[in-house]
Ligand SMILES: Nc1ncnc2c1ncn2[C@@H]1O[C@H](COP(=O)(O)OP(=O)(O)OP(=O)(O)O)[C@@H](O)[C@H]1O
Ligand SMILES: Nc1ncnc2c1ncn2[C@@H]1O[C@H](COP(=O)(O)OP(=O)(O)OP(=O)(O)O)[C@@H](O)[C@H]1O
Ligand code: SF4
């Protein structure tokens with residue numbers, strides 16, 4: 002073929018062996034080009050940095066009462082003013098970032114760690130395992146979230162870890178059910194059959210074929226789950242079974258401030274704005290990640 | 301139940317069978333008490349190094365049969381043996397090791413490629429699964445396979461959606477060739493290709509066959525291609541085999557009226573002939589595999605059927621009608637007389 | 644002459660990828676008259692589907708129609724709003740897609756999807772839709788249609804899926820039907836019946852049909868005029884008899900030679916066209932077919948040929964054309980169709 006090489010072939014023979022790229026490398030390349038996702042991740046990095054700094058340093062002691070007059074508005078010394086007990090809101094916000102991030106991200110990581118493998122296995126293998134999982138999901142859906150969380154916290158005691166576990170207990174079903182449904186429909190697709198024909202083992206089919214094709218909805222679900230978990234923790238705090246005073250979380254700060262929303266809105270607004278920005282940042286990142294992982298969006 | 305076809309083959313002339321299928325049945329559940337009888341008791345052999353063409357009406361169970369032979373779906377009953385190994389008995393890792401020898405080119409070039417994998421990874425996946433090549437050798441092999449099927453080797457980093465239908469089909473072919481298997485089930489492997497690339501791929505398949513003693517089960521609707529590539533041709537109708545014979549023989553003197561009708565409908569690439577052709581008209585609605593007709597399954601549409609009579613009552617066995625030629629028809633002698641209606 | 648129902652002018656559709664711009668459709672122009680059946684054939688990957696998708700304004704990302712005009716009943720579809728296009732699609736212009744996934748959703752029942760296709764355009768009253776769905780599925784020869792409407796696409800065989808899509812395409816009795824490889828998964832008897840169905844549609848309600856297919860037998864039976872594409876361009880067009888009997892472009896000629904004859908002897912090597920299909924990011928200079936053309940002359944390397952009259956209503960884009968190839972280059976006796984084999988130009992090309 003090479004002797005009468007037409008233009009096209011000569012060019013081919015000239016090209017060196019090209020490195021093999023894959024979904025993750027391409028996704029990373031595309032993610033870096035997505036401005037919103039970039040802004041979102043920068044903001045989140047900032048929050049993480051603040052949370053880390055707060056471990057060693059805050060402007061004031063976050064639990065010190067009477068540093069400012071209660072309900073006092075922002076000033077130069079206290080940029081975010083004082084709260085209902087006259088504690089420094091900025092310091093509390095910084096520490097609150099720790100708790101809220103750990104609660105939000107921690108629960109979602111656990112939910113993913115639980116929901117993804119269980120959902121994949123249930124949807125792909127079907128059989129008794131699927132039956133058991135579906136039954137459990139329905140049982141958990143039957144009980145109100147609050148009841149589950151309260152029972153868990155009463156049983157385990159209100160530490161940070163236990164609160165995370167309690168929230169996971171209310172949230173794992175959504176993810177598991179979503180992943181199970183995806184696996185259920187993807188297993189019928191011909192490319193999964195083709196992978197089996199090519200000698201792929203079940204674990205590889207699940208994690209290299211089914212999971213990547215289900216990532217879009219999983220990521221969306223997970224990014225919505227983070228702020229939801231933060232809010233649920235706030236609700237628990239509000240009921241007095243969440244993070245215990247004086248340790249602040251954004252949720253508990255907002256919950257406390259809500260009584261004074263008329264006279265000193267800053268007490269609510271500071272954590273609420275931090276929370277909304279975080280929510281938005283996670284959404285931008287989630288959307289960016291989802292698009293980056295879809296080769297059809299290639300630009 | 302039909303007799304196993306094996307006993308009908310004349311001894312001596314046949315090469316060693318590579319695949320032996322006996323009384324194979326696949327029923328898909330459909331509703332509570334009904335089932336789709338996609339493959340309903342078939343027995344035949346594929347000889348080592350041959351190409352067995354498989355043709356038949358759309359929906360008659362060809363793809364299902366291909367999937368059963370490669371054991372991608374479990375059989376309802378019956379056996380498939382590959383060499384000395386009974387595939388239908390194997391599970392898990394043992395089956396996976398056998399898969400190396402049995403590859404399939406899938407019918408739908410759109411559905412059978414993972415949309416989230418690069419073409420290079422798709423083609424190399426079987427190699428990775430058995431840990432055959434790594435690193436640079438892997439990349440070289442990918443490019444070699446791409447070139448073999450007539451795609452630019454530097455397409456390796458593209459994703460399937462960036463290709464046209466025919467280009468995707470060639471990716472599927474490259475994947476099936478990657479492992480140098482002994483048997484390839486080609487399910488409509490060339491239907492999305494233009495005739496020139498089709499010719500290239502067929503020449504390639506034949507070269508590989510000569511070189512590596514490859515065996516093909518070649519499922520296709522294009523009867524001129526089937527005739528060209530096959531040593532023997534098998535015809536299916538509604539989950540059953542109705543005829544198997546040497547390819548020249550079956551095209552010249554079919555012994556089943558369905559085969560005859562099929563042959564008369566081949567479109568001819570010549571406008572003057574094609575416009576004025578008469579087909580052996582198959583009257584009546586296509587029966588459903590959920591409720592197949594009694595007796596001979598073809599009797600509802602057969603131009604020579606005796607209804608009421610033996611055709612509606614008794615299922616014709618797959619019998620030897622000529623040397624190396626089996627068919628399932630009570631009146632196979634009359635098939636030659638079936639003609640297209642005159643003007 | 645009648646006014647065309649569809650007229651495409653200088654259509655360019657390009658994909659903007661990381662590797663460069665893929666010129667999938669590169670200056671395609673043609674007319675389709677009411678009641679006509681036009682066949683489009685050509686090499687796999689030459690832009691047939693993209694031409695069709697451009698007419699429907701359904702080119703996928705990162706593709707874009709960069710220039711051109713698509714006039715349907717005199718109005719430029721490329722200037723329509725997305726809402727207007729949605730109205731036109733399926734109702735006036737229907738398309739049977741090559742990719743089953745772009746019209747069949749894997750998680751919805753097949754019958755429901757056909758019904759939906761009808762209801763969005765309210766051409767069919769709601770009560771009648773279910774009934775008509777079954778009638779349509781019967782018309783495309785799906786056995787036990789009453790039961791099959793409840794099946795999900797993966798439960799159908801390849802050919803049944805294809806017929807379900809045909810049913811969808813026909814559901815609103817469109818004025819223009821674009822069929823992209825509608826019969827690849829069908830056996831010849833069903834294929835013959837489907838073609839008959841299309842012919843009836845064409846005769847009775849004057850539906851114009853654009854038929855994209857690799858099956859030259861189908862083209863011969865159904866189409867009155869044929870367009871041959873290569874590397875994003877039209878290289879030849881003309882009445883079906885002329886294209887089959889007297890092709891003038893070397894690509895058309897070589898394509899027709901590749902058809903396996905039903906009467907050919909077994910295991911004889913099939914003829915094909917040497918070389919790889921062109922790269923549409925960096926298409927060859929001059930005539931795009933020149934790297935693989937057995938009849939190329941010096942000029943083919945540098946100058947781009949345009950469509951010129953080569954016979955009654957027949958046009959081809961070639962500097963040589965088969966007429967000259969027969970007369971001067973002995974094309975009739977040519978067995979080896981490797982590049983430049985007849986004209987001997989390839990040796991010159993290799994040296995410089
Ligand atoms: N997963 C499934 N569930 C239920 N029925 C199925 C399934 N797969 C196939 N069938 C049914 O089995 C029958 C045979 O299908 P198969 O795909 O084997 O046909 P085929 O001969 O390959 O047809 P074609 O030429 O149209 O591809 C059809 O009636 C089909 O609907
Ligand atoms: N998303 C994409 N990105 C880059 N290139 C693309 C993309 N989609 C299609 N192409 C290229 O556009 C060209 C035209 O594709 P098209 O689908 O129109 O081919 P075709 O003529 O229909 O071929 P076939 O007969 O194989 O279906 C192909 O070469 C293909 O590789
Ligand atoms: S003769 Fe020249 S112009 Fe004609 S097809 Fe061949 S290369 Fe192109």
Ligand SMILES: [Mg+2]
Pocket residue numbers: 362363364407487800801802
């Ligand atoms: Mg099939």
Ligand SMILES: [Mg+2]
Pocket residue numbers: 464465466691692693741823
């Ligand atoms: Mg196409």
